[in-house]
Amino acid sequence: MKYVDEYRSQADARRLVAAIRRRVTRAWTLMEICGGQTHTIIKAGIDRMLPEELTVVHGPGCPVCVTPLEQIDRALAIAGRPEVIFTSFGDMLRVPGTDEDLLGIKAHGGDVRMVYSPLDALKLAIKHPDREVVFFAVGFETTAPANAMAVWRAKQQAVSNFSVLSAHVLVPPAMEEILGSAHNRVQGFLAAGHVCTVMGYRQYEPIAEKWQVPIVVTGFEPIDLLHGLLMTVDALESGRSGVENQYSRSVSRDGNRHARELIARVFEVCDRPWRGIGVIPASGLRLRPELAAFDAERRFDVSHVSTRESELCIAGEILQGLKRPSDCSQFGTACTPERPLGAPMVSSEGACAAYYHYGRQA
Amino acid sequence: MSSDGREKLSSGAHCPIPISEYPTVTLAHGGGGRMTQMLIERFFLRSFDNPQLELLHDGAIVDVETLRLAFSTDSFVISPLFFPGGDIGSLAIHGTINDLARCGAKPLALSAGFILEEGFEMAKLWRITQSMRAAAQQVGVPVITGDTKVVDRGKGDGVFINTTGIGLVAEGVSISPRAARPGDVVLVNGSIGEHGIAVMSVREGLEFETALESDSAPLHDLVSEVIRAVGGELRVLRDPTRGGLASALNEIAAQAGVGIRLDETSIPVKDEVRGACEILGLDPLYVANEGKCLLIVARSAAERALETMRAHPHGREAAVIGQIVDEHPGKVFLRSRIGGTRVVDMLSGEQLPRIC
Structure with a gap:
């Protein structure tokens, strides 16, 4: 299949692995930011092809995993209301809240529907004017433009029964949080290609400069990942810091201007708690005050939810690259995809799910 | 419900899935993966406990004197009812024929049970039954018995179909x-x-x-x-x-x-x-x-x-x-x-x- 097979070629993979082996002279710890990249690494078996000097740790770039528990509990509270059609990307449906998940709400009679696009949720609102349609706006900068578009169209078309519950998060503040941690061991980053497709990589230049690290914008196919790893290793071995772009077929320095403008028109930056990590300043997006009518948090009184997180789950340490899923004593025993203690075990971008499904047991 | 939070079954046995885990059926229990397997093992195998069922094959073999009969059942709850390349009717015939084939059997006869929702269009039902007829004729296996029930509007999804089939297992075949x-x-x-x-x-x-x-x-x-x-x-x-x-x-x-x-x-x-x-x-x-x-x-x-x-x-x-x-x-x-x-x-x- 064109545009896919080229990036999954065994011959190219072998060449890149050999080049990485030749270039590595000492131990390095690298982090891939995005959960989609984590899954490619584990699914294609890349982690097992790398020289032992390289340690790849998995980053916080799983939007489902970092969505704070209180926001999930708010989603559950809204989804359980009889007048509501609650719409969400499929990923969020099995993420555990304090007491249950969205599929549980559905089983109890809640009208929970999976959509592929927030614009489909808007269509539902137009089709069912007697119901309240709420979309769970989760994701990094990648999904923000489409979610912004849904709100903007709702405003333009005066759709009064549509709102979004925003749990948007931003990548650069999370990288700074990791680099600033006393426990940090990450020496180079593979930045998330799709986030940079929207935002460009200008934002990462001051981070690379301040912390003297290489940041390589990387794609999602196996060859992209191997190429990104090679570029990062090469930068580290040569003592280079700065931003480099492996994913040039999709990413430019300034990103997608229209998408960025739309995000800025609909959202504003806010402090946001990250599940398992804590509040990171200026790391989230919420609706601008003039669009408050489309804010589900205001429309339904769900500001006060009481949450209770599993004491056994180490998702926070995993999301910061301090531990791997296989380091967790609950992994595969008390915590499985059928009975998850934390979100990384059920999200399709979660590191624990990748380790579990593709057999990286302790 | 008993005081320890587990549902009692009529036999007096405890519900084998703790109420805290799955107090209700979720769609995932029908997904064909681990949750389905758990449901089958913990509920149906324990309830109907016998060596034939324990094989968890697509069908069972029943020995009748010198004959070996394969026996299989399947229910069809697909949405949408009509899709490119088929519909619930042809699927209901093919599904059970294939389950019998999986036992190494030549299919002999089928039953068809229909659960219809009040308000379902007759024209659609006719399309479905004609599709079943064509599929059954193509494989040369008759539908020889059936059943029909109608449920209140809102209590079904148009039509659900169950088919059951019997077949004759060829000599010397032992597929497991x-x-x-x-x-x-x-x-x-x-x-x-x-x-x-x-x-x-x-x-x-x-x-x-x-x-x-x-x-x-x-x-x-x-x-x-x-x-x-x-x-x-x-x-x-x-x-x-x-x-x-x-x-x-x-x-x-x-x-x-x-x-x-x-x-x-x-x-x-x-x-x-x-x-x-x-x-x-x-x-x-x-x-x-x-x-x-x-x-x-x-x-x-x-x-x-x-x-x-x-x-x-x-x-x-x-x-x-x-x-x-x-x-x-x-x-x-x-x-x-x-x-x-x-x-x-x-x-x-x-x-x-x-x-x-």
Whole structure:
């Protein structure tokens, strides 16, 4: 299949692995930011092809995993209301809240529907004017433009029964949080290609400069990942810091201007708690005050939810690259995809799910 | 409910799934993966406990004096009712015919039970029954008994159909999911994932254009030709329906206590299916099939089985996709396209598309 097979070629993979082996002279710890990249690494078996000097740790770039528990509990509270059609990307449906998940709400009679696009949720609102349609706006900068578009169209078309519950998060503040941690061991980053497709990589230049690290914008196919790893290793071995772009077929320095403008028109930056990590300043997006009518948090009184997180789950340490899923004593025993203690075990971008499904047991 | 939070069953036994885990049925219990397996093992196997059922095969064999009868049942609750390449009617016939074929049996007769929802259009019901008639005629197996019930509007999804079939097992045939042995070879009769993607392409809220059609087809004829060609060297037959190829192979690995190794590049997947899966964030290994059959045969018979299938209209793209090994019993491993290896796990719940 064109545009896919080229990036999954065994011959190219072998060449890149050999080049990485030749270039590595000492131990390095690298982090891939995005959960989609984590899954490619584990699914294609890349982690097992790398020289032992390289340690790849998995980053916080799983939007489902970092969505704070209180926001999930708010989603559950809204989804359980009889007048509501609650719409969400499929990923969020099995993420555990304090007491249950969205599929549980559905089983109890809640009208929970999976959509592929927030614009489909808007269509539902137009089709069912007697119901309240709420979309769970989760994701990094990648999904923000489409979610912004849904709100903007709702405003333009005066759709009064549509709102979004925003749990948007931003990548650069999370990288700074990791680099600033006393426990940090990450020496180079593979930045998330799709986030940079929207935002460009200008934002990462001051981070690379301040912390003297290489940041390589990387794609999602196996060859992209191997190429990104090679570029990062090469930068580290040569003592280079700065931003480099492996994913040039999709990413430019300034990103997608229209998408960025739309995000800025609909959202504003806010402090946001990250599940398992804590509040990171200026790391989230919420609706601008003039669009408050489309804010589900205001429309339904769900500001006060009481949450209770599993004491056994180490998702926070995993999301910061301090531990791997296989380091967790609950992994595969008390915590499985059928009975998850934390979100990384059920999200399709979660590191624990990748380790579990593709057999990286302790 | 008893004081310890577990539901009491009428026999007095405790409900085997703690109420805190699953107080109600979720859709994931019907996904064909681990949750379905858990439901079957903890509820139905414990309730109906017998050696036939414990085999967890697609059908059961009943010995009647000198005859060996295969017996199988299946219920169809698909949405939408009509999809590219078929509808609930043809599917209901093919499904049970294929379950009988999986026992190595020649189908003899079928029953059909209909649960209709008040308000369902007669014209649609007629289309469905005509489609069943055509499918049954094509395989030469009559529907000889049936049942009809109507439920209140809102208590069904248009129409649910159950079909049950009996068939005659050919002499000398002994097919069982436990019969796989190290050294055996895994084959599939064609490209995977078409049914699941075709149905998804017309599902409300997900409509996308594709030239794909469901692969729904009766496979009894293909299977009987393979049996003729390789006889007792055919060890296992399995339907990779719900839960897809990955879940079916995991079941075999667990039941036979063997390991299975697959080669990703040799598994036939049409570009249309790969493309749709890439966009939707699904893995073709877990997408449902309706006209596909997994075969495990002795290595010495692999070539004959492959040639026989390729000569049949339903097996033109048949391929050897892996082998049975004595390492890692109960697990399925896959050699990835780029040369890495990974475990292929059973589906847990349903495949949920990813965010980005």
